[in-house]
Structures are given as C-alpha cells and as structure tokens.
Amino acid sequence: MSGALRVLRAEFVRLVTSRTGMAAAVLLLLVPALRVLAASIVASAKEVERVASGGDKLGLTEGTGWALLVDGWRAGLTLATAMLLVQGARALAGDRETGVLRLAVTRSASRSGAVVGRALMGPVLVILVMVLTGLAAYFSAKVAGGDFGDLVEDDFTIFTGQEVRDELIRALGPVTAGLMAVHAFGLLVSSLSKGPVLALASSLAAILLWDVFKGDVGQAQYYVFATHAPTFSDGSAMKELSGFARAYSDAGLPNAVINMGRILAPLQAIVFVALAALAMRKRPI
C-alpha cells in the first residue's frame, strides 16, 4: 500500500505542476460561471419581456440563487465527467507508451501499486472538481444577484433553504460516487488498451453509447455507474436537483435510486480498479 501512496503523491505533484492541470482547473472554474451568466441573462430577458407585455410575475421571487447554483455546478460537473474519463483513460496507456509507468515499477511500487496509486487519484480529483465547480457556481450565482434563502413563489414558501441544502447534499452523494467510477472505468479501459488514443476513444465511445441508450433500459439504468455521473443526456441526481431548485414539487430521485448510486457506483469502481490491476500484472511495461 505504501507503494500506491507514493505513486499517488507523485501523480498529485505531477497534476498540480502541469499546464494541462492548470488549464483544466481554469475550465472547471469558467464553465460553471459562464453557465450561471447565461442562465441569468436568459432570466433577465424573460423578465424584460414580461414587463413589456404587462404579464404577471411568474416563478420564484426568493431563493433564485439555488437554480443558478445547480445549473452552473451541473455544467461544470458534466465537463468534469469527460475530464475524469480522459484522465483515467490516459493514465496507464499513456504512461506505458512514454515509459513513465516504468519509473514507478522500477523505483518503489509494484505493478498493482502503480495502478492503485493512479486509481486513488480518482477520489482526489473528484473532490477537487466538486469544490472548484461548486465554488465557481456559488460565487457566480451570488454575483448574478441570486439569493440562497427559502424558495418562495407568490409569497408562498415551497421549500425552505434547509430543505434545498439537504436535497443538494442528498444528490451530491451518488454524483460523487458516479464520477469516481467514471475515472476508474477510464483506468480499466486504459489497462486493456494498446495505446492512449485507443483508450481515450474506447472509453469515450462506451460512455457516449450508454448516454444514448440508457433511456431504453428504464429504471435498470441506475444499476450502471455512468448514469449517476452528469452527462449531456443527464440522468443523474443533479438533473433532478435542478428541478428541485426551481421548486418543482415532483423533482428529486427516490431514495432507492440515490442509494443505488451511493453503493453500486463505488462497488463498480472497486471492481474496475481490481480488474485494471489484474490486467497490468502480465502486460509488458
């Protein structure tokens, strides 16, 4: 295990000192901010249109920041899904091609340690992207004039601020687990691929295909980790949270689905990492 931790530390140093890492961080800050900006512009335009047409005020009058926050956060996490997949898919196949994987194996880690060390980067990265995208979305929503109090419409409190916060925390559980599993899936594909390009193409194709067809399998889609990660055809808890933050009373995934995400996605991630370690045991490095 100490070998895996050494690899983790080295990989972390590598990430934070790389230009790519910095560029990714900037993107993860920028995308939620732009999404919030776009949403607030649309909201303002609708308000101008309503005033001009003399219509009644519709929608929330208080707690408007929540929807902006969730939309921005969700956009950032959608990007993060792709980034985590790419990072995982590049990790083993790319380092094997450049010989960097040899550095770990000849210096301080077993083959399994080199895989597990890279896999442990998954949770670290997910926490980082959660914090970055969340902060970017929160401050952007604040700047856009959103408030984070109760959700009030026509002087009627639909959800209290505390209820929204609870729902937000409830939704983030399976999303976090889903993102970790996406990274682990990339790693597994990487361990099986001959080169980084093939690994990237295969993992992206697999996730995109699932995105396209997951609706066809109905509720069974929640057994698969990828459903719990925000994607373009989003079926994750973040999508439902977006409705909840707009005070749609029917929004929000049932507890059973949330628990599937919380439990099944991490289990699948562990299986992916174990398989990747197994695949790397016999491969030339």
Place this chain on the structure above:
Amino acid sequence: MESVSAALEVRGLWKRYGATNVVRDVNLTVERGQMYGLLGPNGSGKTTTLSCALGLLAPSRGHCTVLGVPAKRLHRTRGKVGCVFDVPAILRGHTIQQNLKYQARLRGHKGGRSMGEALERVGLAGFEQRRAGGLSLGQEKRLAIAGAIMGSPELVVLDEPLSGLDPMGVRGMLQMLEELKEDGQTLIVSSHRLHEMQEILTHAGVILDGEVVREAPLDDYLGKAGTWQVEVRDFEAAERAVAGLGSITKSPDGRATIDAPGIPGEQISAALAEAGAGVVFFSEARLGLQASFELLVDERRSARQGGAA
C-alpha cells in the same frame, strides 16, 4: 547458489514471442562495483534481457534477481535501482525540476539535495526551470539519468545511452559514465557501440541472436596484457634485450611479438634501445573490443555452418 553480493543475476532466461525465441537460456552475473556492458548488435536481445531482468517483461522461463530481490518484486529494493531505457521516460510538459520532483516522490522523498547533486553530475545544473519538451535528445537522456542516479541508488541500468547522440553528445555521455564509475557506482550499460564502450567498461557480456556467447572482464576481450608488437632492425639485439624480461618471437610479416607480462612498456622499449635493436615500431598488441567481438561473431558463424553441414 546465488551470490549475495551480485547486483544482478540472470539464470536460464528465455523469452518467446510467438514462435520466436528472442532470448535463449541467458545467464548473466553482474557483481557490485562493476561497470558491466551488455553488448550486441541491434535486435540481439539486449533490451529484452534487461526488461526481463528488471521485471518489466515477464520471462517465458528462468529467473532474475536484482540486489538479491526477484525481478518481479523489484519495488522491494525501495529505490535502490535506477534505470533509463532507450527512449527516456520524462514528463515533456514539465520542467526539469518538476520531472525530478516527480521521480523523488516515487522514491518516497522530496528530492532536495540529491536532486541538485544529480543535476550537477549530468551537467544540467542551472537548467532546472527549462521545459523537458524543449530539450535535445542528449539533454533528455541526461535528465533521465539524473532521475536514475538521484538518491544514490546501488545499481543503475542504462539501455543504449549512446544511441541517437551526436559525437559531442557521445563524448559528454562517456565522460559522465566514467565519473559515475569513479564514484564506485554499479552500472549496467547495454550498447552496440563497442569502440566507445571499451573506454569505460570493466566487464562485458556479448549477446548474439538472443544468446550470451561470452561473459568476462574487459581485459579478457582485449587480449593478453603484456604482449607487444615490435619491428626492429636487429632481431638478435632485440633478443638480448628481452632476455630476462620475457620472450620474443619473430612473425612471418617481419615484425616480432614480445611476451613480457607485468613489465611496463617503457622498460621494454628502453631495453631495446639500449641493446641497439633499432626500434621502428613498438605497440601493445591488444585486440580491442570491436575485433574481439568480430571474432566471436565469426566463431559463431563458423560453428553454425559446421553444425548445418
């Protein structure tokens, strides 16, 4: 029984790809403190042997130990082995300093003084902030070697360190390897550049078609020390001069060979001059690694032809 002091031991190593045996029954022993050359033409199995020896490639048969540890458990040597392969494993998007920090973290430390020393040793001190992607091949190899020698590992393995380098790069690399040798560093170097390797090795193993055909101290390849080729005007005077120092035999080409082990060349030369032998030519008669290697290749070819016939 395996020697406790061996830096590397390879026993009965076979590596098969499909129907081809790339490495056949290779046995090698590299003792600590040696500067060992694994020599052979391109495609002879040098890199495959080293890859198996370092646990990067699973052998089809046989076993290898590094510093007494089985190759597939190489990580248990805890950073006591540094290696550089033909294509230097570096992070091209990172600076030289960041590259070494990465490698230091892999070894479980932060770099610090050993990083500066390694850069000093390979001649890259002062270039810490330069991006690795912008380095020349020679500099890339130096950076990779800096990573390998950082933290003073007990064994350093370099696969084809001279390949792709220009003459100045080769000179600089040989100088650097010579300095490492003077420090008592155990080094294993694979190469097909025999002339250059002759300058730095203490021991060598020759690998041809996946088989080690000879493994010996470098002097054994170079020929017997203390043998001299001379051309003299007066052979009888030369005979008198050499009497008591060694023996002299006349060659059909008119030259003569003096066999005087342990006697310095200056002493023989002075004795010849004193006896009035009229020395026209005087040189140590040693084969050289290249010639020795060619003899091995010829012997092998003859043996094969003999076997086929």
